[in-house]
Amino acid sequence: MIISNQIEHLKNLYKDLKFLEVIQFGTITLPITLQEKRYDDALICYQYLASAYYENGSYENFHVVMTEYEKLCLTYGKDENKMYFYYLYSLLQVIVRDFDAAVEATKKSIKYAHFLKYHDLIVVNYYNIAAQLVHKKELEKARIGMSLAKFYKNNICESNITIVRGYIGALYYFATMGNNEEFQEVKQVFLKLIKDRQTFYDAKISFAEAILTLNLGQLEESVIFFEYAYLRFKEQQNIMFLINIEEYINNFNLGDKFQYTKELREIIKNSHRKPLDINNVKSVLSDLFEDDTSTLSIKYPNVISKELIVQHVEHALQNNETLYCFHWCFITDEIEELFGKLFVEQLLFTLFETVYHFIFKHNAEVNVLSKNEGEAFIRGISESEFFELLMELEEKLQSKVVHSKMGILEVPIHFGFIHSNQLPEKQASYEQLTAHADASLYYAKSHGQLYIYN
Numbered sequence: 001m002i003i004s005n006q007i008e009h010l011k012n013l014y015k016d017l018k019f020l021e022v023i024q025f026g027t028i029t030l031p032i033t034l035q036e037k038r039y040d041d042a043l044i045c046y047q048y049l050a051s052a053y054y055e056n057g058s059y060e061n062f063h064v065v066m067t068e069y070e071k072l073c074l075t076y077g078k079d080e081n082k083m084y085f086y087y088l089y090s091l092l093q094v095i096v097r098d099f100d101a102a103v104e105a106t107k108k109s110i111k112y113a114h115f116l117k118y119h120d121l122i123v124v125n126y127y128n129i130a131a132q133l134v135h136k137k138e139l140e141k142a143r144i145g146m147s148l149a150k151f152y153k154n155n156i157c158e159s160n161i162t163i164v165r166g167y168i169g170a171l172y173y174f175a176t177m178g179n180n181e182e183f184q185e186v187k188q189v190f191l192k193l194i195k196d197r198q199t200f201y202d203a204k205i206s207f208a209e210a211i212l213t214l215n216l217g218q219l220e221e222s223v224i225f226f227e228y229a230y231l232r233f234k235e236q237q238n239i240m241f242l243i244n245i246e247e248y249i250n251n252f253n254l255g256d257k258f259q260y261t262k263e264l265r266e267i268i269k270n271s272h273r274k275p276l277d278i279n280n281v282k283s284v285l286s287d288l289f290e291d292d293t294s295t296l297s298i299k300y301p302n303v304i305s306k307e308l309i310v311q312h313v314e315h316a317l318q319n320n321e322t323l324y325c326f327h328w329c330f331i332t333d334e335i336e337e338l339f340g341k342l343f344v345e346q347l348l349f350t351l352f353e354t355v356y357h358f359i360f361k362h363n364a365e366v367n368v369l370s371k372n373e374g375e376a377f378i379r380g381i382s383e384s385e386f387f388e389l390l391m392e393l394e395e396k397l398q399s400k401v402v403h404s405k406m407g408i409l410e411v412p413i414h415f416g417f418i419h420s421n422q423l424p425e426k427q428a429s430y431e432q433l434t435a436h437a438d439a440s441l442y443y444a445k446s447h448g449q450l451y452i453y454n
Contacts, residue, residue, distance in 0.1 A: 022052035057238025083112030124166035175212035203232030325433035331412035415451040416441025
């Protein structure tokens with residue numbers, strides 16, 4: 001049941017294009033499936049992980065996962081597994097610029113998709129093969145591929161979100177062909193399809209527009225699109241597409257016009273890191289929530305020890321500064337029973353990151369009390385700003401649901417807080433503030449509420 005629930009959660013993260021979370025949770029589920037010889041589930045994990053690494057532009061990890069995926073798929077894979085494997089394998093060949101191998105892999109995926117009647121993947125593959133054939137200068141075959149993609153697309157009653165992969169291929173096809181009218185039509189449909197979803201596709205669309213304007217002879221506009229795409233890919237740490245940008249900059253002698261040429265080359269030069277060993281995935285999450293917060297502090301500088309927090313609070317009070325003491329708590333007993341300990345640790349870490357992201361904007365000082373609990377002290381924030389922060393946190397945290405075989409589970413969240421002005425001046429101290437925040441948190445938990453405000 002635990003593995004089935006984890007797979008269900010992965011499936012929904014993948015469906016919602018939450019690729020970073022797919023990686024976070026997939027690297028927990030995969031070793032369990034392999035250890036228990038649940039190869040059907042392991043193949044699904046490989047599929048989701050490979051897709052997520054590809055979308056995130058992590059070529060090294062994508063390559064490692066695909067290598068292990070291939071071994072298991074060819075030994076234990078069913079037709080559906082092979083259909084997805086060859087689709088992803090074709091993307092891997094595009095990255096290494098072996099378009100002959102990419103086309104052959106896409107043809108195999110199409111064959112399985114036809115047999116299984118996976119119409120969305122038929123469309124995706126035909127879009128992709130059209131783009132691949134353009135690179136091979138086989139323009140007539142590319143046009144046939146695009147015509148087949150359109151034919152099957154028009155015969156789909158309701159498209160699955162999977163089809164977004166195909167729209168990227170379609171955009172690159174029309175961009176390379178210099179067909180602005182059809183490029184813009186596909187772009188609008190694409191944007192409508194991915195609306196309100198966490199996605200990395202804005203950079204890829206800009207990259208495609210850079211290619212389009214370049215082929216239309218609009219050099220100045222092309223450089224602007226390349227620069228925008230560069231900044232987004234840099235932010236995403238998408239090395240694969242940064243390499244693609246460098247290739248275009250070099251091939252079309254845009255180095256003098258593209259203002260980030262030196263920086264781009266330096267990033268690519270320094271990007272060769274040791275890839276993830278998918279057979280030796282270890283969870284370090286337990287280490288992150290021990291009493292010693294030094295590990296967390298590496299990534300989150302506002303996470304400090306209790307001793308330092310006490311010093312900061314006492315110093316603020318002595319200088320007549322006002323501050324909020326804010327405690328949070330997540331209840332995960334039921335989820336741990338259904339999903340397992342490691343899954344819950346990753347979930348709690350994800351929730352912590354969300355809390356930290358919002359309170360960090362207010363320069364909060366944070367102390368992690370346990371895996372489920374933490375406290376923060378926020379100085380110089382007004383009451384209206386504080387409650388705006390609570391509303392933002394509530395909205396974001398309540399969207400972090402867990403998908404199980406039985407349905408959607410929400411993570412119970414409770415807050416407790418107090419402002420230093422609510423205590424008599426001489427009584428305000430770290431101990432008093434935390435005691436009142438804890439009491440407020442306990443009262444909220446016992447009444448099943450997010451928080452209690454007096």
